[in-house]
Amino acid sequence: MLTISGALHAKILAHARADHPDEACGVIAGPAGQDRPERFIPMVNAERSPTFYRFDSMEQLRVWREMDDRDEEPVVVYHSHTATEAYPSRTDIAYASEPGAHYVLVSTREPDEAEFRSFRIADGAVTEEEIRVVADGPAE
Amino acid sequence: MAIEIRIPTILRTYTGGAKSVEGSGATLADLLDDVESRHGGLQARLVDDAGLRRFVNVYLNDEDVRFLGGLSAPVKDGDTVTVLPAVAGGMR
Numbered sequence: 001m002l003t004i005s006g007a008l009h010a011k012i013l014a015h016a017r018a019d020h021p022d023e024a025c026g027v028i029a030g031p032a033g034q035d036r037p038e039r040f041i042p043m044v045n046a047e048r049s050p051t052f053y054r055f056d057s058m059e060q061l062r063v064w065r066e067m068d069d070r071d072e073e074p075v076v077v078y079h080s081h082t083a084t085e086a087y088p089s090r091t092d093i094a095y096a097s098e099p100g101a102h103y104v105l106v107s108t109r110e111p112d113e114a115e116f117r118s119f120r121i122a123d124g125a126v127t128e129e130e131i132r133v134v135a136d137g138p139a140e
Numbered sequence: 141m142a143i144e145i146r147i148p149t150i151l152r153t154y155t156g157g158a159k160s161v162e163g164s165g166a167t168l169a170d171l172l173d174d175v176e177s178r179h180g181g182l183q184a185r186l187v188d189d190a191g192l193r194r195f196v197n198v199y200l201n202d203e204d205v206r207f208l209g210g211l212s213a214p215v216k217d218g219d220t221v222t223v224l225p226a227v228a229g230g231m232r
Binding site: 023025027043047049050051052053054055057058060061064077079081082083084088089091092093094095096097098099100 | 148149150195197199202204206222224225226227228229230231
């Protein structure tokens with residue numbers, strides 16, 4: 001199950017809407033081993049594409065080092081689909097490389113209706129999980 | 141002195157769980173050959189017949205090695221090589 005604050009949930013949706021019709025992507029870092037998303041980090045989609053995303057390699061290095069220095073890990077890896085459902089595509093599954101992360105997918109295909117779903121992707125297998133949106137704590 | 145290679149979580153099965161390993165060589169290709177001799181299987185996750193795999197990022201110190209000549213990038217003692225799987229996907 002993904003437990004996420006209402007504020008972070010809203011930030012992901014806002015980023016997805018802002019970048020539409022391109023796919024938006026980013027991570028939420030949290031303290032290592034605690035499964036608690038806390039620090040919102042929107043990333044540049046280096047592909048600037050409506051059908052593909054890839055973190056910019058230099059930005060990724062900087063962000064991953066920063067997480068390392070702060071003893072954090074990528075708790076959530078999110079991206080949007082702009083014309084299809086919020087479900088991992090074959091491409092998403094093929095490139096998923098953080099087996100410990102919650103993969104959040106948002107669909108912006110409907111202008112006034114948000115799809116927000118969360119998955120585990122490990123060894124080519126996709127498992128959807130429940131999402132619990134909680135009141136914003138002091139950490140946020 | 142040696143060259144440090146930082147390994148991402150998903151590839152630590154090849155390093156006995158170690159976050160980093162050491163090796164030596166004059167180029168990135170040499171270094172990966174050297175590391176492969178102690179951590180079998182790692183090289184194939186980073187390199188294919190065409191060179192560095194497209195969805196693996198390899199950095200030499202603070203630079204993406206793709207901008208430094210890829211596998212032929214020169215390396216030296218004291219350098220740090222960082223491996224990060226690309227975060228990518230999408231509807232396509």
